[in-house]
Every structure is written in C-alpha cells, then in structure tokens.
Amino acid sequence: MAPLMRSALLPQCTSCLRRYTQIGLEAWRPLEQQRVRNISKAARKAEDSIVVKLIQDVRKFGRKGSYVPVTPALMRNKWLPMRLANYVPQAEVKQLKAQGTIIQRDFEFGVKRPLVEVETQEEDVEPTHYVRPVEIEFLSPERSMELLTTFVPPTIDFLRQPKEQDNTERMGASSAADVLSAAASRSNTGIYGSVSTGDVASTIRQALAHNDEAARVILLDKDIKFLEGTTEGDSSRIKQLGKFKVEIKVSGATEPLVRTVRIRAKSEES
Template identity: 60%
Template sequence: MASLGRSTLLPQCTSCLRRVTQLTWGSLQQVRGKSKAAREAERNIVVKLLQDVPRFGRAGGSYIPLNPATMRNRWFPSRLADYVPAVQSKKLRAEGVEITRDTTFGVRDRLEEVEDEEDDFFQQPKHYVRPIEIDLLSPERSMELLNTFVPPTIDFARQPIEQDKADGRPRYGASDAADILTAATMANQPKPSANGIYGSVSNADIASTIKAALAHNDEAARVLLSDGDISFVTGHEGDDTSRVKQLGMFRVQIQIPGAKEPITRNIRIRAKAEPGA
C-alpha cells in the first residue's frame, strides 16, 4: 500500500513531468556569462573610414565596428573616420553590407605588434624646424657702430644720501651707558661720502642704456653687447670696476671681445630732482 501511495503522487502526464524536471534541475544548471569580446562587440558602433588605416581598412566605403571611446578620443578628432547614424547602420546591415575590419590591410610584417602599428600611425608628424640664422657682426664693425651711436656722455640720475647735520642739541638716551654706547657706535661708523648715492650705477645699467640707443638702427641693433664688455676706469671702489656709488663724472671702457682697442665714454651721475621742485 505504501508503494502504491507514493506512485500516486508522481506526475502522470508528459507536460507535468517536464515542468517538474525544470523546477528541480533548472536551479542547478550553470548559466555561462558572455565573454569579454562579446560584450565589447555589443558596445561597438559603426564608423566609416575617411583615411587608410593599417589593419582596419581602406578609405572610401569601408565600414568597421569600433569602440566608442576610441572613436571619440582619437579617430574622430584626427579625421580618420566619421560616425554612421543608427538608421543608416540598420539599413547597411539589412542590405548585407560587410561591416568588419580588414586585419591584413597595410600589413608589412605579420610579426609586428598591432598596438605598435597603431601607435606609430597616431604619432604626430615631426615638422622640420629651420634653425634661426643670425648674421653676426665682426668685432671691428661692432666697435664702429658703438663709436657712432653711443654719445660721448651718458647721463644718469640718482637720489643722493642726505648728510646728518648736528643741531647742537644734546641727545639723551635711556641711561648714561646707552649714551656712551650710542656715541661709540656713531664714532666707529664710517661717514658717508658727501656725494654718496642710494644704490649705484652699474655696467648693467650702462649696457641697457646703450642697447636702447642702438635699437633705432637695424644694423646697430645686431651688436652683441654684454655687461662684462663695460668697465669703469675711474670712480669705482677697490677692484670692483662694475659700478660707482657717488655723484660725479666718470669714465668707462667699452670693448667687444675680439676688438683690438676699446672706446671710452663719460658717465655723468647727477642728483635726482625732488618731486614738485
């Protein structure tokens, strides 16, 4: 009786057997996902080649599938291909037009990596840049132009250092010791020259002024003059012949490297006028 009861619970028709089988074993079946290549193929769009591209196809009438990011970032800005609208893409497929890349087109060496060929293709062409040619003047000609365009005297204006004048009134400090220390410090400090100026006039200042004068002539503007080509003959302090720090009239030498003899010019440093004077 027990066996008869169990048999009565089993499905009796074919459709019931099929349904029970699907419910029992369907959950145990493994569902394979799509491969990466298949997923990428679904994302590809149809483009029309405007230029010959190795391993892809020939320009003019070639339709190929391409990754949207590659088209957006590289191909379309480089005008290698053009977008094909979705309506036209469906029409091409309906007409049986072949939409595939030609991996053998333009291949010179089958052992060459595809990525390397694509990178070489997308490299920007190297344009020839012609070097700048400067027709240099001879040292003798440069000195002739300097002698012609540089005036005998070059003027500069600087602010003179004001001299402290004793007013006869006693100076009081916080204490007698402070007064003694202040007096000793002032006695040890060197007194500024009566013609001292704030800052200085250097050979760089003179070179800049001379270059501005030479700029008004096309040939003279080609004279190459540096700060080291100018040195003070008078008025400098010690061995530093690159600047003077006082009012007065001084002489400088100007000599281009390679020239036989220098030329001399006067540098006049005058007191700068007070504003509103």
C-alpha cells in the first residue's frame, strides 16, 4: 500500500516532473541571488578602499602607526588635510601583506562603553576589581635628550656627612702653606656613604616629574656615567666631597648631556 501512495503523490510524466523541479529551483534562486549580490557589494567595497598609515590616534579606526583601509574620498577630503594619515604606496602594501602585517580597522578603539550592572548569584564571592592598563606613548631618544637638556640644571647638588680629618698642626709650615693644605684636604674629604649613578638618576627623574611630557622620559641607572671622581674598581660611585662631571645619555641617543655633580658637606650653607 505504501508504494502505491507514494507513486500517486509523485508526478507521473516527464513534463510534470520538470515543472515540479522548476518550482523548487524558483524558491531557492532568490536566496542565492541575494547571497551573490552581498558578496559582490563587499568585493566592490574592498576594491574601492585604499590602505593608509595613521599618524594620529583616530577613534573607531585605530592607534597611531596602524594600517587601515579607508575610502579615497575620506582620505582626500578629511584625513590628509587634517594630517591624520599618510598614503601607503601599492608596492609597500604588497610587502606588508607578504609580511603578515594586520591591515584592518579597529571599530572598538576609543569607544567608551557604558557600565552595566552584572547580575550575580547571592553567594559570598570576593569582588574583583578591574585595573586599567597604563598606556604610555614612548618618546624618541632625540626628544628625550631635548627634555633632559631643558629640565636638568647645570649643577646637581648632593649633601653628605663628611668624615673627620686629621687636624694635627704641622710644625714650621707657613700660613700660606696651611691654607693650601687645608684646601687640598677639603677637596679630598671622604664622606659617609656615597653618591651613586642611581642617586643621580633618581634626582633627575624627580625633576622631570613636574612636566607631563618630561615625566615620560625613560632614564635608567645605566644611562648615567661619572667622568671623574670615582675610585678604581667602582666607577658607579663617588665617595668624596667636590665637583665632578657626569654624562647622561638615554638609550638610542647619539650625543650625551654633560652636567656637574656637586657633593657638599651637610654643615655647609646653601
């Protein structure tokens, strides 16, 4: 009985079978045509766009230095006059693609999302706090040295406790000789502790902290070098009173900055 029922529902001739198949194709064809139109529209949009390099942060596009595709009209009429981006030659675009460089727009960049309360289960769960990462735009070595030249004074002062000197009077010495001897002794007076390259770097960082741009200068202890006054075997410390030349040079800079470190006794007046 079942075979007879199926044969009664199906077309019985070739023309009926052709019409039955045509009905199914007509129902499927609009969906396929819509899909083809969507693909063609996306392909045309990709062909019409050009690749540019951002020279400033652009909201909903990306950070400075990113490669993004944009329309020629947007680049010509807005971004180029406002110096937001530069054109990227086609040869360079091919090289970037070969290197695997990401060329795409960041729709979430610079977008502030509203805070939404999250529903949680009524359990004794310790809340977690979101810590926003610190975004630092690094300065070039040349700009860092310019800021150091501006904000670091010619003389950097340090106060230290001097060690006691032998004040035994020399018999038969003239007053002039005594003055010279006292001056020489004073210039070579040892101190308790020392002044290290780390002390100099820390003092300079404190001076830079008063300016927003200068505070971004990255100055390490190894960027400081004493040119005189150090003892043999330890070139990072000075252990006596006096004035000494110091060299300051951040990583990547070509020319150093020379300043004077002055170590004075704590009993001296400013």
